[in-house]
Amino acid sequence: MIFFKTFLVIFFGLATILILFMTIYLFVRKKWRLKYAKWDYMIDLLLRKAIFFHENGNPDQKIIPITSRLNSSLDNNRFRNQLTKKITAAKKNMSGQAAQNLKELYIQLHLDHYAVKQIDSGKWHLMARGIQQIGVIGLKQHLPKIYKLTNHKNDLVRAEAQIAVLNLIGFEGLRFLDVISYQISAWQQMKLLKELSIIPHVNVSGIDKWLKSDNSSVVVFALKLARNYHHFELYEEIIACLQHTEAHVRIQAVYTLTDIFTEDTSKKMLANFDSEEHNNQLAILKAVRKIGDDADLPKLQGYLNTQDFEMKLLVAQAMANISDTGLNLLLSDAQAQHYPLNEMLIQIKDELKS
Amino acid sequence: MKILIAEDDELMLRTLEFRLKKDGHQVVLTRDGKEALEKIDEFLPDLVISDIMMPFFSGLEVVASVREKYQTPVIVLSAMGQEDIVLEAFRLGADDFITKPFSPSELSVRIKRFTIASVR
Numbered sequence: 228m229i230f231f232k233t234f235l236v237i238f239f240g241l242a243t244i245l246i247l248f249m250t251i252y253l254f255v256r257k258k259w260r261l262k263y264a265k266w267d268y269m270i271d272l273l274l275r276k277a278i279f280f281h282e283n284g285n286p287d288q289k290i291i292p293i294t295s296r297l298n299s300s301l302d303n304n305r306f307r308n309q310l311t312k313k314i315t316a317a318k319k320n321m322s323g324q325a326a327q328n329l330k331e332l333y334i335q336l337h338l339d340h341y342a343v344k345q346i347d348s349g350k351w352h353l354m355a356r357g358i359q360q361i362g363v364i365g366l367k368q369h370l371p372k373i374y375k376l377t378n379h380k381n382d383l384v385r386a387e388a389q390i391a392v393l394n395l396i397g398f399e400g401l402r403f404l405d406v407i408s409y410q411i412s413a414w415q416q417m418k419l420l421k422e423l424s425i426i427p428h429v430n431v432s433g434i435d436k437w438l439k440s441d442n443s444s445v446v447v448f449a450l451k452l453a454r455n456y457h458h459f460e461l462y463e464e465i466i467a468c469l470q471h472t473e474a475h476v477r478i479q480a481v482y483t484l485t486d487i488f489t490e491d492t493s494k495k496m497l498a499n500f501d502s503e504e505h506n507n508q509l510a511i512l513k514a515v516r517k518i519g520d521d522a523d524l525p526k527l528q529g530y531l532n533t534q535d536f537e538m539k540l541l542v543a544q545a546m547a548n549i550s551d552t553g554l555n556l557l558l559s560d561a562q563a564q565h566y567p568l569n570e571m572l573i574q575i576k577d578e579l580k581s
Numbered sequence: 582m583k584i585l586i587a588e589d590d591e592l593m594l595r596t597l598e599f600r601l602k603k604d605g606h607q608v609v610l611t612r613d614g615k616e617a618l619e620k621i622d623e624f625l626p627d628l629v630i631s632d633i634m635m636p637f638f639s640g641l642e643v644v645a646s647v648r649e650k651y652q653t654p655v656i657v658l659s660a661m662g663q664e665d666i667v668l669e670a671f672r673l674g675a676d677d678f679i680t681k682p683f684s685p686s687e688l689s690v691r692i693k694r695f696t697i698a699s700v701r
Contacts, residue, residue, distance in 0.1 A: 275595060320593055323686065324686070325686075326682060326684075
């Protein structure tokens with residue numbers, strides 16, 4: 228009985244504590260939600276005022292009027308974070324005078340000082356946030372500080388710094404590739420290329436040097452740049468990448484050469500075929516399908532004997548796509564009447580029709 | 582002119598509203614594609630401005646749906662690097678596009694073109 232009573236007391240005691248805790252938690256959460264909503268409203272008003280500042284009869288005025296309430300809220304970390312997030316998001320969507328006004332508002336509120344403090348803090352998540360802000364707002368005076376971080380040991384800091392230098396000085400910012408010792412991930416390369424695609428294009432110098440870099444990811448990225456920006460003058464350097472020690476560089480060279488090629492390119496690719504890894508062999512066949520000519524047909528026909536279905540199909544597709552001679556050679560091949568090549572030929576003929 | 586805006590970024594939505602009201606237009610705000618499609622039938626706008634990337638229904642679906650029922654011109658708002666999607670929007674019947682980042686004044690000028698056309 229005593230045991231049961233003790234159990235009841237403990238149970239109700241714990242339940243009361245839990246209910247109390249939940250009530251307080253929900254109350255505090257609601258309070259914060261209301262506070263955030265109020266801040267949101269206040270910030271939106273301020274940003275709208277800033278965006279249209281010069282249109283509202285203030286052509287010569289430099290300082291955007293700030294309410295004392297907003298000024299005092301700036302000491303609050305959470306408010307400042309929310310304000311910064313909104314200014315940077317708005318800056319990304321605006322151009323012209325509106326974007327300039329947002330930049331001036333950012334500086335007027337000394338948010339750049341906080342961003343620099345974050346960068347100097349040494350904590351990677353704060354550093355990444357600070358770097359991103361400086362890049363989006365476009366504060367070129369901080370370029371030397373950001374540039375040093377493009378080879379930082381933390382991958383997120385490094386990634387943000389690389390994007391930020393492109394935001395700040397465009398294609399010229401790519402000179403971080405001269406010195407970077409860490410690998411640039413495939414994802415980061417995509418982000419860098421996306422960032423470059425929205426920057427007015429100027430002739431990129433340095434790709435030839437990056438194609439010979441000791442950092443294989445820099446070579447891969449340089450190959451992507453050469454492909455995207457049609458650097459035909461780098462043909463010989465790209466061909467040399469077919470002999471690179473790393474397979475991921477060689478396959479990227481094949482992709483680039485599919486767009487930058489001469490009449491010898493397919494021969495040079497096929498010359499490496501036997502010594503290549505399986506994936507690279509498939510890539511070469513796909514490339515030869517696009518850029519090959521009749522001179523490649525005898526070599527391709529030799530590969531028809533492979534037992535690998537995927538490769539056999541790619542060889543057949545390459546031959547058929549090169550020319551009618553290739554297709555006729557394929558149809559007259561001894562295997563053409565037998566499975567699987569006979570089935571593949573049906574598919575290839577359909578593909579050629581469409 | 583009656584203008585319906587479909588945009589999921591609240592600040593952008595309010596900025597556009599502010600600008601267009603200042604230019605003397607009547608504005609209806611919607612925050613996703615689904616709400617936009619409902620309001621278009623109810624409000625019958627003279628012009629629709631729609632972001633491409635929105636929840637529930639994308640801007641492309643908004644363009645296709647408007648074109649199916651009405652002659653109302655549609656301007657799509659796209660981000661940089663979405664050229665393929667913009668082309669698809671044109672194929673579906675969009676009349677113009679603006680790439681973010683853009684200046685609100687640029688939007689005003691583009692809208693003026695449609696205002697003049699509708700007066701004619």
